[in-house]
Amino acid sequence: MYRTHHCNELRKSDAGENVILVGWVNTVRDHHGVIFMDIRDREGVTQCVFRSEENADATALSHTLRSEDVIQVTGRVEVRPEIDGQSTFNDAIETGEIEIVATELKILNKSEVLPFQLDKELSNEDLRMKHRYLDLRRPRMAKNLRTRHEITKAIRNTLDEQGFLEIETPVLSKSTPEGARDFLVPSRLSPGKFYALPQAPQQYKQLLMVAGVERYFQIARCFRDEDLRADRQPEFTQVDIEASFITEEDIYATIEAMLSSVFETARGIKVPTPFPRITHQEAMDKYGSDKPERRFGCEIVDVTEHFKDSGFGVFKRAIEGGGVVRAINAKGFAGISTGQIKRLEEVAKEAGAGGLAYIQVRGAAHDTWRSPIVKFFSEEELAAIEKDLNIEEGDLILFGCDKWSTVCDVLGRLRLECCAMNGWLEGKDDVLDFHWVIDFPLLDYDEEEGKWNAVHHPFTRPHPDDVALLDDESKWGGIRGAAYDVVLNGNELGGGSLRIHEGDLQAKMFRVLGIDDEEQAGNFGHILGAFQYGAPPHGGIALGLDRLVMLACQEHSIREVIAFPKNNKGMDLMSSSPAEVDFKQLRELYMKSTVQEKKD
RNA sequence: GGAGCGGUAGCUCAGUUGGUUAGAGCGCCGGCCUGUCACGCCGGAGGUCGCGGGUUCAAGUCCCGUCCGCUCCGCCA
Numbered sequence: 042m043y044r045t046h047h048c049n050e051l052r053k054s055d056a057g058e059n060v061i062l063v064g065w066v067n068t069v070r071d072h073h074g075v076i077f078m079d080i081r082d083r084e085g086v087t088q089c090v091f092r093s094e095e096n097a098d099a100t101a102l103s104h105t106l107r108s109e110d111v112i113q114v115t116g117r118v119e120v121r122p123e124i125d126g127q128s129t130f131n132d133a134i135e136t137g138e139i140e141i142v143a144t145e146l147k148i149l150n151k152s153e154v155l156p157f158q159l160d161k162e163l164s165n166e167d168l169r170m171k172h173r174y175l176d177l178r179r180p181r182m183a184k185n186l187r188t189r190h191e192i193t194k195a196i197r198n199t200l201d202e203q204g205f206l207e208i209e210t211p212v213l214s215k216s217t218p219e220g221a222r223d224f225l226v227p228s229r230l231s232p233g234k235f236y237a238l239p240q241a242p243q244q245y246k247q248l249l250m251v252a253g254v255e256r257y258f259q260i261a262r263c264f265r266d267e268d269l270r271a272d273r274q275p276e277f278t279q280v281d282i283e284a285s286f287i288t289e290e291d292i293y294a295t296i297e298a299m300l301s302s303v304f305e306t307a308r309g310i311k312v313p314t315p316f317p318r319i320t321h322q323e324a325m326d327k328y329g330s331d332k333p334e335r336r337f338g339c340e341i342v343d344v345t346e347h348f349k350d351s352g353f354g355v356f357k358r359a360i361e362g363g364g365v366v367r368a369i370n371a372k373g374f375a376g377i378s379t380g381q382i383k384r385l386e387e388v389a390k391e392a393g394a395g396g397l398a399y400i401q402v403r404g405a406a407h408d409t410w411r412s413p414i415v416k417f418f419s420e421e422e423l424a425a426i427e428k429d430l431n432i433e434e435g436d437l438i439l440f441g442c443d444k445w446s447t448v449c450d451v452l453g454r455l456r457l458e459c460c461a462m463n464g465w466l467e468g469k470d471d472v473l474d475f476h477w478v479i480d481f482p483l484l485d486y487d488e489e490e491g492k493w494n495a496v497h498h499p500f501t502r503p504h505p506d507d508v509a510l511l512d513d514e515s516k517w518g519g520i521r522g523a524a525y526d527v528v529l530n531g532n533e534l535g536g537g538s539l540r541i542h543e544g545d546l547q548a549k550m551f552r553v554l555g556i557d558d559e560e561q562a563g564n565f566g567h568i569l570g571a572f573q574y575g576a577p578p579h580g581g582i583a584l585g586l587d588r589l590v591m592l593a594c595q596e597h598s599i600r601e602v603i604a605f606p607k608n609n610k611g612m613d614l615m616s617s618s619p620a621e622v623d624f625k626q627l628r629e630l631y632m633k634s635t636v637q638e639k640k641d
Numbered sequence: 642g643g644a645g646c647g648g649u650a651g652c653u654c655a656g657u658u659g660g661u662u663a664g665a666g667c668g669c670c671g672g673c674c675u676g677u678c679a680c681g682c683c684g685g686a687g688g689u690c691g692c693g694g695g696u697u698c699a700a701g702u703c704c705c706g707u708c709c710g711c712u713c714c715g716c717c718a
Contacts, residue, residue: 070677071674073675075677076675090676108668131678154669156651158667165648220718221718240717243718268717273717608711609711
């Protein structure tokens with residue numbers, strides 16, 4: 042028997058018991074005559090005391106203990122004594138009222154000095170990843186791993202209670218031309234052919250509905266070969282859900298129950314349900330984003346009406362070209378620095394704006410408003426925006442003028458940038474603004490390619506009121522999909538839709554997307570075939586588990602909640618993958634690299 | 642593919658206008674210490690300033706190139 046208790050278990054009531062603990066040496070405080078050592082396992086820390094009068098051999102050995110040695114301590118539980126009338130209890134640890142008076146010490150394995158200290162934050166990501174197994178010993182990381190486990194458990198429990206079956210779908214699957222770049226796996230048994238790793242189990246889960254499973258879920262690993270970000274990894278985990286004979290309302294209720302359980306488990310926060318819903322149109326109009334951050338104001342206001350005949354040519358021309366003029370009021374931000382203005386200009390240009398029109402409202406009187414453009418505005422125009430934007434002394438007004446979608450994007454980003462600059466979200470960590478964004482557009486015209494694309498994916502069902510519009514190309518841009526996203530504090534947690542279950546509607550949808558019969562048969566033949574044999578009405582949703590856990594753990598990167606993540610370039614620095622392979626391995630796969638060595 | 646920030650001791654960082662032998666805290670090693678809990682005190686070791694080139698009497702510092710890390714844009718149905 043290695044141990045009788047874990048390191049966060051013993052309390053005052055255990056005093057007098059003989060116990061055995063195992064774990065790592067957390068810290069040693071060696072006073073020569075008496076040695077204190079904190080032993081740590083995954084549950085916590087317990088103080089052990091070595092005194093020569095108790096056991097000379099163990100005490101002698103305890104002098105040699107170093108951080109992170111693996112040890113086994115046998116001893117007696119004692120209530121920590123009073124010394125000179127002073128309590129020696131330690132409130133900082135849960136076992137702080139007791140200590141183990143050691144009678145025996147075994148060093149199970151010595152440790153080299155670690156490349157970094159576990160009790161200090163370290164900024165060198167490279168080093169953390171190289172020694173990830175040590176990084177994960179740090180309490181914050183250990184806690185994140187545990188929270189992740191508790192969250193997946195809460196998810197499984199909720200879905201199980203609602204009759205969902207967890208079913209695995211293949212990882213070796215077929216490449217799909219739509220969407221992200223696939224990771225490919227060459228097939229040895231079919232020379233020259235490739236599997237693709239799934240970007241999502243989309244088609245399999247719909248086929249499970251045809252199979253009569255009715256309620257499916259999977260905590261599924263997905264793969265996308267695209268560039269990475271703090272919240273994007275080449276392999277990531279989705280909570281993938283699909284159900285038959287359900288409506289949007291059923292999906293909303295299931296996800297609300299699930300997320301509420303997740304945040305109660307992970308953070309002890311009761312999330313009120315049902316979540317509010319806003320339409321995609323409203324989200325874009327007010328917040329300039331389909332995943333709005335609504336914990337601060339600064340909403341977008343349309344002022345197009347006031348500038349139709351403006352003396353300011355930039356606004357007037359934008360409106361004449363079918364565009365809009367909109368603005369946000371960054372309350373109290375008139376004192377913005379020139380550097381910050383420059384930064385905002387960059388943000389606006391990144392989003393496609395030609396420039397950035399702004400007003401620093403120094404005083405109540407219009408002639409105190411500082412701005413490169415205000416001299417072109419009439420008194421009526423100034424009065425109108427003062428009223429619509431609720432302008433007061435000390436405000437900063439930022440304008441966007443262009444076509445609707447560009448203005449949404451520009452002001453949406455400026456709004457977030459102003460928030461970051463002013464710390465408007467400080468102290469709002471525990472405010473959880475869950476909401477649904479509904480009525481997404483179904484199709485979106487790609488001007489570069491000159492074709493219509495599916496906003497969500499080609500299996501998304503059109504809104505029942507808009508199905509007829511599919512026959513009239515001029516109306517395609519206005520078709521809503523039966524699609525929805527669930528958003529938390531400006532982060533897309535997941536999205537889904539009701540699906541097309543009729544073969545003829547699906548074929549029509551493919552034609553709208555410019556996918557001809559041959560391509561349909563080649564890439565989607567199995568699903569179109571399946572739909573001919575009594576496919577039930579169905580729909581579903583997928584949530585990004587990594588991002589969900591990240592938010593629950595209040596981390597800023599999903600790498601903090603993944604045990605062994607990849608770096609920015611998709612590399613695992615611990616195992617040095619990806620790596621070159623043997624010529625022999627390639628030959629078996631009928632593969633040959635065309636990479637040229639860089640010449641000097 | 643593009644932009645920004647960073648790379649100085651094992652770790653976290655400082656390093657002024659280019660100027661003597663590149664510093665601090667933590668860690669590490671040794672010594673002292675019987676009630677600490679970030680133990681304390683004394684002493685010590687530890688550096689190719691990412692790499693290459695250039696300017697200069699002189700480069701951690703300036704210039705060019707390059708590699709690596711992080712963040713963002715593009716991209717991610």
